[in-house]
Amino acid sequence: MPLILPLLLAVVLFCIGVYGVLARRNVITMLMSFELMLNAVNLNLVAFDAWRVDEATGQTLAIFVITLAAAEIGLGLAIVLLLFRGHGHVDADAARDLVERP
Amino acid sequence: MIATVWRVTGVAFSLLILLFAALLYGAAPDQVAFLDSPVGDLTIGFAVRTDDLTVLMLAVVGVIATCVQVYSLGYLHQRPASYHALVTLFTAAMVTVVVSDSLFFLLIGHYWERRDARSGAVKAFLMTRFADVGFLFGIFVLGVGAGTFRISELDPARISAGVLTTGTLLLLVGVVGKSAQVPLQTWLPDAMPGPSPVSALIHAATMVAAGVFLIARLYDVFAASETTLTVLAIVACVTMLVAALCASAAVEVKRVLAWSTVSQLAIMFSALSLGTAEGRHAALFHLVTHAAFKGLLFLCAGVLLHQVGSAALVVLRRYTRRGKLRKALQVTFLTMTVGLASLAGVPGFAGFFSKDAVIEAAWEQAHDGSVVGWVVLLSVCLTAALTAFYCVRLWLWTFFRTPALAGGIGAFEDGDAAADLDEPDTSKLRDAPWVMLAPLVLLAVASIVLGYVDGVHLNWVIGLVSTALVLLGALPAYSLWRRGADPRPVVFEREFGVDPAYHGLVVVPVRWLAKLTVAGDRDVIGAYVRAAGRTGTLASPGFRRLQTGNVHTYLTAAVIGVVALAVLAGVIGS
Numbered sequence: 001m002p003l004i005l006p007l008l009l010a011v012v013l014f015c016i017g018v019y020g021v022l023a024r025r026n027v028i029t030m031l032m033s034f035e036l037m038l039n040a041v042n043l044n045l046v047a048f049d050a051w052r053v054d055e056a057t058g059q060t061l062a063i064f065v066i067t068l069a070a071a072e073i074g075l076g077l078a079i080v081l082l083l084f085r086g087h088g089h090v091d092a093d094a095a096r097d098l099v100e101r102p
Numbered sequence: 103m104i105a106t107v108w109r110v111t112g113v114a115f116s117l118l119i120l121l122f123a124a125l126l127y128g129a130a131p132d133q134v135a136f137l138d139s140p141v142g143d144l145t146i147g148f149a150v151r152t153d154d155l156t157v158l159m160l161a162v163v164g165v166i167a168t169c170v171q172v173y174s175l176g177y178l179h180q181r182p183a184s185y186h187a188l189v190t191l192f193t194a195a196m197v198t199v200v201v202s203d204s205l206f207f208l209l210i211g212h213y214w215e216r217r218d219a220r221s222g223a224v225k226a227f228l229m230t231r232f233a234d235v236g237f238l239f240g241i242f243v244l245g246v247g248a249g250t251f252r253i254s255e256l257d258p259a260r261i262s263a264g265v266l267t268t269g270t271l272l273l274l275v276g277v278v279g280k281s282a283q284v285p286l287q288t289w290l291p292d293a294m295p296g297p298s299p300v301s302a303l304i305h306a307a308t309m310v311a312a313g314v315f316l317i318a319r320l321y322d323v324f325a326a327s328e329t330t331l332t333v334l335a336i337v338a339c340v341t342m343l344v345a346a347l348c349a350s351a352a353v354e355v356k357r358v359l360a361w362s363t364v365s366q367l368a369i370m371f372s373a374l375s376l377g378t379a380e381g382r383h384a385a386l387f388h389l390v391t392h393a394a395f396k397g398l399l400f401l402c403a404g405v406l407l408h409q410v411g412s413a414a415l416v417v418l419r420r421y422t423r424r425g426k427l428r429k430a431l432q433v434t435f436l437t438m439t440v441g442l443a444s445l446a447g448v449p450g451f452a453g454f455f456s457k458d459a460v461i462e463a464a465w466e467q468a469h470d471g472s473v474v475g476w477v478v479l480l481s482v483c484l485t486a487a488l489t490a491f492y493c494v495r496l497w498l499w500t501f502f503r504t505p506a507l508a509g510g511i512g513a514f515e516d517g518d519a520a521a522d523l524d525e526p527d528t529s530k531l532r533d534a535p536w537v538m539l540a541p542l543v544l545l546a547v548a549s550i551v552l553g554y555v556d557g558v559h560l561n562w563v564i565g566l567v568s569t570a571l572v573l574l575g576a577l578p579a580y581s582l583w584r585r586g587a588d589p590r591p592v593v594f595e596r597e598f599g600v601d602p603a604y605h606g607l608v609v610v611p612v613r614w615l616a617k618l619t620v621a622g623d624r625d626v627i628g629a630y631v632r633a634a635g636r637t638g639t640l641a642s643p644g645f646r647r648l649q650t651g652n653v654h655t656y657l658t659a660a661v662i663g664v665v666a667l668a669v670l671a672g673v674i675g676s
Contacts, residue, residue, distance in 0.1 A: 021657055030653075092653045099651025
């Protein structure tokens with residue numbers, strides 16, 4: 001398989017992720033978009049690893065990223081849960097408690 | 103409790119020094135080196151030596167230290183324990199100097215509670231430190247030139263003439279500072295507000311005599327350098343006259359004694375500057391007798407201070423005018439008379455013999471056609487007359503009513519507004535306790551007997567001449583006192599304006615530089631520091647506005663940043 005195909009797929013996935021993070025107000029959607037971005041990176045890693053053939057560095061890194069993503073999503077969902085309990089909504093734009101008032 | 107321990111320690115330590123001196127007396131000269139450490143080609147270490155000079159100095163230090171420690175029991179019974187500890191520490195340092203050579207301590211700083219004492223201590227510290235720099239470099243020059251730092255191995259024949267002269271001249275700077283000779287003479291009189299026993303120990307007997315001791319110890323080296331001896335002779339001759347003139351115009355007992363110490367030290371130096379064995383012997387003889395009678399005089403001044411409350415002649419005159427002082431303080435009066443007679447060189451007292459030894463040594467040199475010998479001879483003779491003048495002046499004005507004034511106000515009281523107003527309470531005026539008087543009596547005996555221990559070899563002509571000089575000095579003092587007059591030339595009273603000159607030449611520029619430094623620190627370096635802080639404070643409202651609390655803003659900024667960086671990397675990389 002040519003290298004360009006998985007890379008193109010990864011770019012598409014990453015751009016969708018960026019769009020989701022920046023455009024969506026629902027925090028859960030934003031977290032899902034983060035996952036998309038991470039997995040785009042994973043795809044890159046695996047594709048380059050398969051392209052270079054000799055070592056398994058990329059695959060190892062991909063495993064690391066998956067582990068980190070799992071931890072991150074656990075933490076993120078916990079924050080979302082707290083946000084919902086405290087404010088009754090999961091709207092990122094409305095949750096502005098950390099604003100610095102002049 | 104601690105104070106008691108220190109008192110016992112102090113007295114015991116002084117007695118121990120005396121015991122050592124007695125044990126070492128007559129023993130063969132010996133030296134031991136230890137802790138040698140090679141530094142390059144040189145070896146630096148500690149070395150202890152004992153010879154007749156060491157025994158002599160140990161005896162002097164031991165006797166004076168014992169007297170001072172015993173005297174202090176009565177003088178300073180309410181003082182902190184640190185006083186005795188410091189005196190003992192100083193004595194130990196002095197013993198170290200005597201048995202080897204090393205740096206020593208400064209003690210006047212003890213009287214912190216009195217401002218003039220404090221500034222006097224700072225002055226003494228600065229001046230002796232300045233001298234120590236010269237001293238240190240002198241040690242380096244001589245040590246490197248001779249290849250050894252052991253005094254016993256210094257051989258002037260193996261050092262080149264230039265190195266020898268440079269080294270000894272630098273050492274001379276240290277000696278001049280330590281022994282308060284011209285031009286560093288002003289610190290000693292200004293150190294006088296310190297406690298009198300300390301003055302007796304440091305300023306009379308031991309520390310200031312360390313300079314004389316040093317030259318006597320290194321006499322072969324000094325004698326080998328003609329230039330250094332000439333410089334030493336000039337310094338000594340100028341100092342003895344200047345100090346004697348200052349002493350004749352001072353109006354405080356301790357200040358008179360301080361100036362006379364400077365003058366007498368200069369006599370020792372002049373004897374050393376002759377470069378002969380007789381000169382060295384005469385200088386050491388005078389050192390020993392001077393330690394006895396000047397220690398005695400300082401302790402007497404301490405009794406006056408302790409019993410009357412002041413050693414200023416103005417205050418003492420309030421009592422003397424009513425004929426109280428002499429009768430109330432009889433032992434002090436008698437011992438002080440002995441001390442002053444010895445200082446003035448009255449025939450029969452120790453000072454007479456030692457001063458004659460100096461004059462005789464100078465005469466022998468002058469007889470051989472030496473210019474230095476003549477100069478020394480003339481200045482010592484002149485100083486002898488001046489010494490008699492200020493001794494008699496001090497004695498008469500302190501203890502005797504002036505007949506011409508009939509109990510009225512005399513020359514000293516002119517400036518004293520309280521002179522006739524307050525009748526001093528004389529009912530409580532009595533002599534000091536016996537612990538203070540016993541050292542006085544002991545030293546008074548020493549001030550007579552020490553003149554004879556050397557074996558009396560009197561040159562009758564010189565004896566007669568010096569007696570005539572004493573009379574020559576004493577008679578004007580007596581006649582002035584009889585008339586109730588005390589002319590004090592302004593230039594003598596202001597001590598030749600040396601202090602104002604130093605103030606203008608050294609203190610003012612240093613203060614100015616200090617102000618400049620402070621201004622530079624505050625207005626230049628500090629300005630940068632303050633500006634950095636103020637910039638942060640001013641910029642913070644702007645940065646605060648960026649903190650919107652909206653996650654999307656932050657994320658957008660992050661994405662834009664990453665993209666910008668990637669583009670930048672691409673541009674630079676391509």
